[in-house]
Amino acid sequence: MFEMSMVPQMGMRVTPALLNLTRLLTLPTLALQQAVEQELNENPALEEIEAQDSPCFRCGGPTYDGVCVRCEAQSSTYEPTTAQNGDEETDPLLFIAAPRSLSESLLADLYASLPTSEHTLALALVGSLDDQGFLADELEDIAVSLGVAVERVQAVLIRLRELGPPGIATRDSRECMLAQLTMLEGQGIGNAYARAIILDHFEDLGARRYKQIAKALGVNAEAVAEAREFITQHLWPYPAQSALSDGKAANRTRYRTPDMAIMYHQDEDAFNVEVLNSPRRMLRLNPLYQELARNATELGEEERLHVQEYVARARVFLANLRQRESTLKRIGEAIVERQRDFLLHGVRHLNPMTRAEIATELSLHESTISRATADKTTTLPNGSLLPISEFFVAARNVQDVLRELIANELNPLSDQELAEMLSERGYPIARRTVAKYRDQLKIPPSHLRA
Numbered sequence: 001m002f003e004m005s006m007v008p009q010m011g012m013r014v015t016p017a018l019l020n021l022t023r024l025l026t027l028p029t030l031a032l033q034q035a036v037e038q039e040l041n042e043n044p045a046l047e048e049i050e051a052q053d054s055p056c057f058r059c060g061g062p063t064y065d066g067v068c069v070r071c072e073a074q075s076s077t078y079e080p081t082t083a084q085n086g087d088e089e090t091d092p093l094l095f096i097a098a099p100r101s102l103s104e105s106l107l108a109d110l111y112a113s114l115p116t117s118e119h120t121l122a123l124a125l126v127g128s129l130d131d132q133g134f135l136a137d138e139l140e141d142i143a144v145s146l147g148v149a150v151e152r153v154q155a156v157l158i159r160l161r162e163l164g165p166p167g168i169a170t171r172d173s174r175e176c177m178l179a180q181l182t183m184l185e186g187q188g189i190g191n192a193y194a195r196a197i198i199l200d201h202f203e204d205l206g207a208r209r210y211k212q213i214a215k216a217l218g219v220n221a222e223a224v225a226e227a228r229e230f231i232t233q234h235l236w237p238y239p240a241q242s243a244l245s246d247g248k249a250a251n252r253t254r255y256r257t258p259d260m261a262i263m264y265h266q267d268e269d270a271f272n273v274e275v276l277n278s279p280r281r282m283l284r285l286n287p288l289y290q291e292l293a294r295n296a297t298e299l300g301e302e303e304r305l306h307v308q309e310y311v312a313r314a315r316v317f318l319a320n321l322r323q324r325e326s327t328l329k330r331i332g333e334a335i336v337e338r339q340r341d342f343l344l345h346g347v348r349h350l351n352p353m354t355r356a357e358i359a360t361e362l363s364l365h366e367s368t369i370s371r372a373t374a375d376k377t378t379t380l381p382n383g384s385l386l387p388i389s390e391f392f393v394a395a396r397n398v399q400d401v402l403r404e405l406i407a408n409e410l411n412p413l414s415d416q417e418l419a420e421m422l423s424e425r426g427y428p429i430a431r432r433t434v435a436k437y438r439d440q441l442k443i444p445p446s447h448l449r450a
């Protein structure tokens, strides 16, 4: 019934880093997608399935292998936090949406910024990108296959290059680095010889023939060394690389794709927070492995260990992915709760808020909040993109707020009224203290301010 030769790896190679929730929490979507790819390659008990074309007969949602995750989730005792209790039996399928891939993110960005008539063109261009982010097909071929003018494909390509990671949809590494250089120069960052070296001495650069480069350019070795340093610091040869989180790439402009979406429903006057996933791919425990694990006693010693090890590992991985998603969602909802004014009325209404406060509210550790919000971005109800870290602003000092309240008063406010207003804004101080601060700020009492 079970061919051991079909199984890719017999050795039990568990990579703790991948199983670690702390690490998964830190990764932005695209880097998470890469971690998932790696785990899929290494663990035969984990599988990815695509949505089928036949929608669910009950809700019209996507189905996976005949299962509608939405209806299944509603009819069972599905609980997103189940994994915390170490009891996954209530959710035997362990379905979880896969993180968005670079292609899916690019497509979502393009769809949002292009008229519907151009969506097929966007799909064809993104579909033509290889794993490294280079454009594999000729524009003319794409235009012919779609029966449209090449200019239209060209226009969508320009948009793709603007929206995607720097250098995306170029033809090769040289073109990629030139595109990145052009973008940097637009921001006032550059080097006098970088362009000439990439254009005319790309192979010499790769082969470290610095003396030849210096001679050809008529400059000294130091200038070439500086240019080389600039190039390695700021440019990279594969467009897709820049989309991923990389500690060494501090100087690189990373492609930002939203990890979360905050939406506003006007009819209900309510916000909705969604962690953005792949629209069509689900991860789950491989049913064959699940079945084998259930009947593990019938297997030989070696097979049994293999099956149990990989199934356990897949379960932990899926549970951690689910935990990451629910943690992000809870944090997003806590943020929305405190930043209503900002979300409705703009940046001037950003409320002071610290990670520690959110941590206390959600009974999480402050470092968990830091990890979950680091390097993540969200779309706002108005469609713009904001790093989640920008929601956290330190409380201003109470004297500044007091000064502002008085500066904006229509009629002079008494110290008691000021104390009440400060307390509403998160500064619970007594009337006497208001009087003291007011004196320090050399602001006269209310009866002298009229």
Ligand SMILES: [Zn+2]
Pocket: 056, 057, 058, 059, 060, 061, 068, 069, 070, 071, 072
């Ligand atoms: Zn359904």
